Amino acid sequence: MVKNGFARGLQRFLCRGCTCTFNALTGAPLSGLHQRGKWLAHTQALSQGLSIPRVAERLEVAWSTAFRWRHRFLQLPSQRQASALRGIAEADESYFLESSKGQRALLRQARRRGGKASQRGVSKEQVSVLIVRDRAGATANILVARKRC
Numbered sequence: 001m002v003k004n005g006f007a008r009g010l011q012r013f014l015c016r017g018c019t020c021t022f023n024a025l026t027g028a029p030l031s032g033l034h035q036r037g038k039w040l041a042h043t044q045a046l047s048q049g050l051s052i053p054r055v056a057e058r059l060e061v062a063w064s065t066a067f068r069w070r071h072r073f074l075q076l077p078s079q080r081q082a083s084a085l086r087g088i089a090e091a092d093e094s095y096f097l098e099s100s101k102g103q104r105a106l107l108r109q110a111r112r113r114g115g116k117a118s119q120r121g122v123s124k125e126q127v128s129v130l131i132v133r134d135r136a137g138a139t140a141n142i143l144v145a146r147k148r149c
Contacts, residue, residue, distance in 0.1 A: 009036070030072060035061065042069050082138035089134040093144070095126040 004014035010023040030039075038059050045055040056066040097115060100106050108125065117125045128144040 033069065033072060035065075039069070039073075042066070043073060046070065046073060082134075082140045085132060085134040085138055085140065087135050089132055091130060091132045094129050094131060095122060096129065097125055098127045 001013050001015055004012045004021055006012060007023065010025065012021055012023050014021050033039075038061065041059055042055065045058060050058070052066045052070060053063060055070070056063045059066065061069075097117060100108070117123055119125075122128075130142040130144055131139070132142070133139045
């Protein structure tokens with residue numbers, strides 16, 4: 001990779017192997033968002049729990065912009081996983097009902113939002129997620145694979 005100029009205030013890079021160009025935000029949830037100077041103020045408004053109309057008014061941006069930024073900013077922590085854990089780590093397993101959203105053919109009866117499993121305890125309707133966290137705060141979530149019958 002080599003530096004390849006600037007675009008909209010961000011350093012561009014060129015991959016000599018495939019001749020693709022990119023910047024630091026390429027592929028990140030924040031790519032394509034404008035007005036970077038207001039992002040910090042938006043994160044502060046998020047931490048204060050302000051409503052979208054209040055944020056839009058405070059930052060002097062459109063309501064739709066404040067809404068889009070909020071959802072993009074909230075995507076960031078969900079995509080961040082620890083690559084390594086150090087020291088003492090604790091693990092626990094949680095179970096969630098499997099979502100069939102977007103599938104054309106359901107293998108079960110449709111249920112309302114949230115819903116409950118048809119039987120108590122661990123069942124084929126649930127997905128298990130292993131959550132591991134060390135004492136430094138690094139967290140990793142792992143979807144536990146299961147056999148489909």
